[in-house]
Amino acid sequence: MGGGLTGSLAREGARPWGPDGWELMSRSFFRRPATVVAPELLGCVLVHDDAEGRVAAEIVEVEAYMGSQDPASHSYRGRTARNAVMFGEAGHVYVYFTYGMHFCVNLVCELPGDATAVLLRAGWIVEGTDLAIARRSGGADLSASHSGKRLARLASGPARLCQALGVASPQNGADACSPDSAVRVCAPAGFSGLPASEVASGPRVGVSTAAEVPWRFWVAGDNAVSAYRPHVPRDRQRRRSGGERLLPGS
DNA sequence: CCGAAGATTGCCT
DNA sequence: GGCAATCTTCGGG
Numbered sequence: 001m002g003g004g005l006t007g008s009l010a011r012e013g014a015r016p017w018g019p020d021g022w023e024l025m026s027r028s029f030f031r032r033p034a035t036v037v038a039p040e041l042l043g044c045v046l047v048h049d050d051a052e053g054r055v056a057a058e059i060v061e062v063e064a065y066m067g068s069q070d071p072a073s074h075s076y077r078g079r080t081a082r083n084a085v086m087f088g089e090a091g092h093v094y095v096y097f098t099y100g101m102h103f104c105v106n107l108v109c110e111l112p113g114d115a116t117a118v119l120l121r122a123g124w125i126v127e128g129t130d131l132a133i134a135r136r137s138g139g140a141d142l143s144a145s146h147s148g149k150r151l152a153r154l155a156s157g158p159a160r161l162c163q164a165l166g167v168a169s170p171q172n173g174a175d176a177c178s179p180d181s182a183v184r185v186c187a188p189a190g191f192s193g194l195p196a197s198e199v200a201s202g203p204r205v206g207v208s209t210a211a212e213v214p215w216r217f218w219v220a221g222d223n224a225v226s227a228y229r230p231h232v233p234r235d236r237q238r239r240r241s242g243g244e245r246l247l248p249g250s
Numbered sequence: 251c252c253g254a255a256g257a258t259t260g261c262c263t
Numbered sequence: 264g265g266c267a268a269t270c271t272t273c274g275g276g
Contacts, residue, residue, distance in 0.1 A: 063268070065268075072268070073268090074268075077262080080261080080262085081261095082260080082261065096268085097259075097260070097261095098259090098260090098261095098267055098268070098269065099257080099258075099259080099266095099267060099269050099270080100257070100258030100259035100260075100267090100269095101257065101258055101259075101269080101270080102269050102270070104268060104269085106268090119268055121268085157269070157270070158268070158269075159269050159270065160269090160270075163270095204268070205268075205269095206267085206268050206269070207268060208267095
């Protein structure tokens with residue numbers, strides 16, 4: 001196949017990512033409910049520039065979080081230091097830290113105070129593949145041996161996407177609609193979302209409340225979309241070093 | 251391929 | 264103190 005680009009495209013017939021024909025998403029695009037914005041972000045490209053270089057990913061899986069109406073949203077119980085960006089201007093990036101080791105990235109929607117957002121769950125790297133691989137493999141240079149399956153996993157999952165793009169706490173609050181921002185979202189000129197036939201939806205992943213609403217959207221058939229895993233409540237929190245054991249005879 | 255379990259920090263009850 | 268919008272490794276099939 002071609003070979004001019006640094007990354008592969010997720011879909012046949014898509015406009016190739018490059019310097020021409022792509023433009024920044026407008027603020028007004030994000031000033032709508034997250035459930036409307038979310039599916040339209042599929043096919044757009046998230047870009048992050050830093051001292052190491054540029055990595056860009058086509059967005060292929062997202063979830064909407066609906067603020068005070070949505071018990072699964074970080075903003076459901078009001079503003080805190082952590083979620084403050086969600087309560088601000090649309091088009092900004094809300095990055096949060098979770099599970100003691102991972103970052104995830106959202107795009108803020110609607111009007112200030114609404115605190116709705118779209119979580120970016122998976123992407124295809126379309127620029128900066130070598131840097132993305134280096135970041136995901138902890139610095140080891142494994143770029144030679146990369147099958148399509150392994151490439152698909154590079155940014156498949158919200159924390160993998162952030163790691164591949166180098167997005168973390170310093171990027172929290174960045175304005176994705178500003179040409180001067182390190183983090184931006186772009187779309188082909190005139191883009192108004194993928195054809196409905198290419199968009200699938202279903203329940204959100206890893207969410208224990210409001211599991212019934214189909215607010216997860218993905219590019220139908222895309223290899224980088226994580227398989228659906230229903231939420232499983234924890235109860236295996238025991239088991240520290242030091243020999244806790246199950247009761248005998250139960 | 252699949253399921254189970256550990257890692258590791260900060261937020262919220 | 265519990266557990267999270269997760270990922271990885273490891274062991275078995």
